[in-house]
Amino acid sequence: MKRKFTAWMTLFMVVVLSFGSIVHAEGEKKTVILGTSADYAPYEFHKTIDGVDTIVGFDIDIAKEIAKDLGAELIIKDTSFDALLPELTSGRVDFVISGMNPTEERRKSIDFSEPYYAAEQSVVVRKEDALKFNTLESLEGARIGVQKSSIQESIAKTIPKANVVSLDKIPDLLLQLESERVDVVLAEYPIAKTNMDEATMAITDAKPTAENDSYAIGVRKGNEELLSSINATLERLKENNQIQKFVDEASDLAAGRTTENLNTFEFFWKYRDYYAKGIQFTLLISALGVFFGFILGLIIALMRMSGVKILKFLATAYIEIIRGTPMLVQLFIIHYSLAAFDIKFSPIQSGILTLSINSAAYLAEIFRAGIQGVDRGQLEAARSLGMTRGKAMRHIILPQALKGVLPAIGNEFVVIIKESSIVSFIGVYDIMYQAQILRGSTFAPLNPLLVAAMIYFILTFVLSKLLGVWERKLSASDNR
Template sequence: MKALKPWLACTLSMLMLFFMIVPLASASEGSGKKIIVGLSADFAPYEFRKNIDGEDQIVGSDVEIAKRIAADMGAQLEIQDIPFDSLLPALDSGRIDMIISGMTPTAERRKNVDFSDSYYISRQVIMTRAEDKDKYATLDSLKGVSIGVQKGSIQEGIAKDIEGAKLTSVDRISDIVLQLQSGRVDAAVMEGPVAEGQVANSSDLAITAATIPDSDTEMAIAVEKGNTELLSQINGTLAELKKTDEVSKFVQDATALNSDEQKASSNIFNIFWDYRHYYAKGVQYTLLLSALGVLFGFVIGLIVALMRLSNVGILRWIAMTYIEILRGTPMLVQLLIIHYGIAQTFHIEFSVLQSGIITLSINSSAYLAEIFRAGIQGVDRGQSEAARSLGMSYGATLRHIIIPQAVKSVLPAIGNEFIVIIKESSIVSFIGVADLMFQAQAVRSITYSALNPLLIAAAIYFVMTFVLSKLLGILERRWSVSDRR
């Protein structure tokens, strides 16, 4: 029992932190009128990340439009960087107020959201490797070719119309570039200014002479269906911007700002050193998520394991159902349900950090419950019978005899679950948690280096898990000293 007291004290402290301090911090940030804009910050020159005066900032023409809208509304602007194909779910669940991310107002999208007046018209181009520029100089040459596109984008629809094209849909522009550079796709359909930015920063890429007929597409701002008041305010601002053609100036300025970015060294060590503060911040979030996920998972899993071993049928059924559902569904689905589904259905909005912690906790608890069940059942039944014969209650027997031995015996499995959670925590970057994987993606967008930032992240993950496994080995050996006496 003595060994468990530090666990319980730490757990109670973390629970207080999670349910009291974190919500209060969120509330303090929400004072005053605020407009929340969702975008995917890997779409230069419309929205992209840039290190300005040592500070990571999201800039671009769409950001300037968002600033003008917020100013006209007298509201504080908050920008959320979200993968492009998650923007519409975020808007539908009420987590953001509008989407300004070079989005095209298609008929399919209009079924779910309302769009503002168009504010810019862009052209679509074909980008490929420099040596293949002449090979894919016509649209007919792309028939049957593998093409990379951003998932959920208008470019995906354009590529589908190319006869025999084999599509590879990915989340980010940097992923398309990596697919192209590694030879997994032969070409990519991309916005003209976006492709120009990639070519300017990567000598091995080029824009072909192939023209896509009727490919000029409008850009508009998406808002929640039926939000006519906000839509009217947005259209009013856009009308003023159109009078002076300021949107075109925003695009030109953002293009110049993007081109002004110093070309990143291809040396992986230089990238790590120049952007070490990105990775340091990501490590902090990753360790926080993993520690709280396993800590809360430990408590929940132990409770579920005891329910699973209970003599009460309904408790056993609840525990088994809980375990089977969580082990039988992908963590990504669980994350999306908690972050978007609960917000949309019950109007309970967790922050991205809270959603990540909850998802990791309940997912981890399902596996830990089975680990604890095996540990408890592995304790010799004779010890329980001896304790009961001495007059100890069932609860006291569990607390003082069974659970301490069970935890000691399954410590390697608990440590392994911690290591798994550290690696799987990268999934929370999908909803915008600034963990290690999210920061690696940000560095990819800034440096135009598709692979090296990921290799750095992989090395950091390895160091964290390796060190943790060694520390757990030391703890296991210390706890097993008494067993050898």
């Protein structure tokens, strides 16, 4: 038992160190990491260029100029908009450009460059409501959709009696508008013009304004050297009128995108390479999460059933804390909060660690129930024959316990595959991440999600059938 435990832990360390070595190897290059939320055309968005998914936009063009002046290679990290500040403050990115307003609240946690662009706000409605919401006064009491943590959210909260709906992605907001879950969507004019379906939506004459509608680049507090370099680059670009040129080029590039009328299966086949890449990451994270969760769960179960009070207390506390908190919160704590103590995991490492820790708490209780379900007399009989407690547990109790709780274990494995989708929040290129990319780049609100759901169903269905075969094989001896 000890030898196997050592082998498992050695394998775990090999995997962790291999991931760490990759990160370290990347860190040896002179690089600068940009954090952005690439769903905001023409600022930053995904587009397939020469068969390769590429993040483009005028914010990205500015970031490339900053990297060039720094003499560094630009690495782009795409994540959700409301995760940009944690990414920056935790040191996972060096600066953020994502149509971000330098509000006073944000200035408390990060520093901003000089403004580089001023935005014009707009109100998007369904075409039949264009006259109904054509003034700011008409928005009173309306259901207003805005992007989470944006300047539009601040504007919407000043409108009397407004019901504000905040979401991460612009395509999600437009889908809410199309399905009549909100009455209007507040967005910048170029964003609205690029993303909306002009056949069913319109921009009204209402013109929302904000005290601070300019955009700036965010850097960590105290990083004066980088901030000075960014300001110098922005000054050079403004003097040459280069930023407006970037805006025009990005707008033309975004306007070149068209809505495709494909059914779900045609959509999957056309964009199968995206989903194939997502499946690889989902299977990797799920498999390692299940493997280490199984080992850790068994250890926790044995600790809770041991006669050592401190071990029992620690195991019980672990189970209650993990089961009593959302997995998404656990993921953010591991990925962002630990960085404050200079403990930094890559997104893949954070995903595997979170799934393992979370799954272990549930599997520990499943294992405990299985072990307690075995007649205690068998352990006593084994001890009376001269077997040690560890050997009796390994050869007699655990095989019967695992056999009895196999359906529950299989169910937990299925849950892990589905719950692995949360790693898309921290930038892992899993199935859900690829689906969100396609939603923004193809204007298809539902097909990317339907394909993702279909893939998750196939993965979990196949796993359930394989576990069923294994369960029947283990039960064959009971029928003789």
